[in-house]
Amino acid sequence: MQKDTNDFLREKINKALRDLNLEEGQRFIVKEVSKNFDDPFYLLISIILSQNTNDRNAIEAFLNLVERGLDFRKLNSMSLDELEEIIRISGLYKSKAETIKRLAGFLSKDELFLKNLCKKPPEEARRELTSIKGIGKKTADLFLSVYCNMPLFPVDRHIKRVTERLLDKEMDYEEVSQFWREVLDRNLLKEAHYKLIYVGRKFCRPKGEKCDLCPLADICRWRSE
DNA sequence: CTCTACGTATGCCATATTGG
DNA sequence: CCAATATGGCATACGTAGAG
Incomplete structure (x- = not known):
């Protein structure tokens, strides 16, 4: 410039x-989730649920998940159909369910995957995240900026x-x-x-x-x- | 001509917003 | 009020240009 x-x-x-x-009444799922949970897995899932969806429905889907105890082990053992039903309200539930499953699988191999991203240079962290199918630039940038405080x-x-x-x-x-x-x-x-x-x-x-x-x-x- | 690297269009799904 | 259209991020299929 x-x-x-x-x-x-x-x-x-x-x-x-x-x-x-x-204004009051303006809802941002990421804001609400990052305020109430400090688990990066929760945060990333909330961002995935909010893709192409208004925040009200994304939050409802997210709370449905939280109600059932949200952790990657549980998600791994859950059937795809069941997961789809739980997050249905957020729309695009089929692809989102697959992405969440994929992410849970990732974490079962490396539990600290998300936390460790913060130690990496932004570009590298971004590449690793976006290499997961269903996670694009916007999702990665939002997660890394909110959770890791990266200047994205x-x-x-x-x-x-x-x-x-x-x-x-x-x-x-x-x-x-x-x-x-x-x-x-x-x-x-x-x-x-x-x-x-x-x-x-x-x-x-x-x-x-x-x-x-x-x-x-x-x-x-x-x-x- | 084939291979790669991009670019473009479209489907996915629920909801919001618009015009009529 | 309702039907039509727009929104939203991503994957996919397809198209095109350039390099080898």
Whole structure:
């Protein structure tokens, strides 16, 4: 990024996001799970369950699992059909059940697999995680950023849309992720993920956008009117 | 021509949001 | 209110370009 042209923009973005407060009622499965459990297995499963699913249903599916005592040994002995039923509410339950099974199998071979990821360089940890079928960039980045505090920036559909509009250009996953990693103050990186999703849900919606209320409107290149 | 490395389109499924 | 459409991450199949 060119320096002086964008220093101003950088400051404005950081300030706007720092000042933005999440509304009550906004739910983020990762936030809730990481607050209540410190087991990385729980966290990663919650992220898998939230793929292409609203957080309300993902959380319900997650709690269904927790109720039955969630650990990889139990999941290993559980039939695929049974697991599918338990997480059905989250949608995409067939592929998610397989991914969870796969992960449980991984952990039975190496119990510390997830914990040890934090000791590795981000790129390596990311490669290892995404090599598991059913875990992509977004899932890996979110897990490593939340659990290991790595300076990665997960990009979901909301964040991609918000960012593309903000800069008024098409961007791929890596471009969006890199943009935020470069622009955001390090201590804002984690929280900004939630705040940008909030902006995407509430104002920068796919259709019927509410630019007049959007906290990022005055730095947005796209803004209608 | 074959092999690889990318790029693109589509299905998966439930829910949310839209237009009518 | 309901039907149509959009959303969401990933795997898969298929397509294309370049290297050997």
